[in-house]
Amino acid sequence: MAPGAASKKKTEDEQSSKDNLIHLSNPHLEKMKDDVLYHFALGTGTHDFPALFGDVKFVCVGGSPSRMKTFITYIAKELGLESASGDYPNICAGTDRYAMYKVGPVLSVSHGMGIPSIAIMLHELIKLLYHSKCSNIIIIRIGTSGGIGLEPGSVVITREAVDATFKPQFEQVILGKTVIRSTNLDDEIAEELMQCSKEINQFNTVIGNTMCTLDFYEGQARLDGAICSYTEEEKLQYLKAAYDAGVRNIEMESSVFAAICNLSSLRAAVVCVTLLNRLEGDQISSSHDVLMEYQQRPQKLVGHFIKKHLGKV
Numbered sequence: 001m002a003p004g005a006a007s008k009k010k011t012e013d014e015q016s017s018k019d020n021l022i023h024l025s026n027p028h029l030e031k032m033k034d035d036v037l038y039h040f041a042l043g044t045g046t047h048d049f050p051a052l053f054g055d056v057k058f059v060c061v062g063g064s065p066s067r068m069k070t071f072i073t074y075i076a077k078e079l080g081l082e083s084a085s086g087d088y089p090n091i092c093a094g095t096d097r098y099a100m101y102k103v104g105p106v107l108s109v110s111h112g113m114g115i116p117s118i119a120i121m122l123h124e125l126i127k128l129l130y131h132s133k134c135s136n137i138i139i140i141r142i143g144t145s146g147g148i149g150l151e152p153g154s155v156v157i158t159r160e161a162v163d164a165t166f167k168p169q170f171e172q173v174i175l176g177k178t179v180i181r182s183t184n185l186d187d188e189i190a191e192e193l194m195q196c197s198k199e200i201n202q203f204n205t206v207i208g209n210t211m212c213t214l215d216f217y218e219g220q221a222r223l224d225g226a227i228c229s230y231t232e233e234e235k236l237q238y239l240k241a242a243y244d245a246g247v248r249n250i251e252m253e254s255s256v257f258a259a260i261c262n263l264s265s266l267r268a269a270v271v272c273v274t275l276l277n278r279l280e281g282d283q284i285s286s287s288h289d290v291l292m293e294y295q296q297r298p299q300k301l302v303g304h305f306i307k308k309h310l311g312k313v
Contacts, residue, residue, distance in 0.1 A: 044131050075108070115214065138268075143270075148250065150248060151277065159190060159207050162212070183212075183259055185258050190269055192308075193271060211247045273298050
């Protein structure tokens with residue numbers, strides 16, 4: 001390559017990297033001297049964010065702290081970055097709200113259960129990435145879900161996160177007014193993940209819509225909660241209508257996850273394993289060992305995806 005061409009390419013690469021920095025949709029943050037990420041027990045006045053997190057390229061989030069520690073242990077081995085001690089410290093050890101682990105370019109963070117919990121985590125996570133001057137980030141939620149019309153153990157890559165009326169939107173009341181936000185996810189990443197599943201060839205994987213609800217019981221048409229005001233026939237009619245609308249699984253975080261990532265210009269995906277087929281029942285009856293193996297499937301898929309991006313496959 002000629003010197004002039006090399007210089008031009010370098011400029012283009014630098015501009016591309018700049019364009020892919022984290023964007024914060026909040027002008028008020030510029031006026032703050034320090035930013036305390038209270039629920040992470042981290043702050044810009046007490047921690048060197050660029051030194052700690054500046055090399056992060058992949059962020060994986062999931063409900064359970066133990067599951068996210070299992071994931072970081074798994075990905076460390078897959079990338080050949082195992083800890084000499086065999087352990088990985090919790091970066092957020094100063095709080096009991098969330099857990100955070102890091103290996104090389106991969107950050108693994110727990111988000112708890114439900115829209116409020118993951119929303120709080122995402123606000124602070126995105127600020128963390130911004131203060132760390134991270135660029136070209138891909139963020140993926142890995143989790144568990146209830147399937148619709150799928151065999152237990154199937155993995156669903158989310159096309160769109162929809163609400164309980166099957167609309168691809170997230171509603172939030174702000175200053176007393178209802179604000180509706182888009183819940184689109186990155187189609188290119190979804191297709192890449194699907195290709196990764198074909199390469200692994202270990203479990204059934206589909207791309208479909210994911211219904212995000214505000215509740216585990218009535219909100220998901222279960223018959224086994226403390227309160228239930230509908231019949232089994234009405235339940236099945238609703239779930240079949242969801243299936244006809246393209247919904248293949250149900251969980252409680254994907255809509256706000258997609259909405260916040262969209263507003264922050266983050267490329268995002270959701271990968272969840274199904275623990276049961278909701279058309280056949282409401283209670284999870286598989287053995288502990290079977291469920292543990294199911295939970296490893298999204299981790300294997302996302303791990304393969306990360307390795308491919310890093311040229312380690």
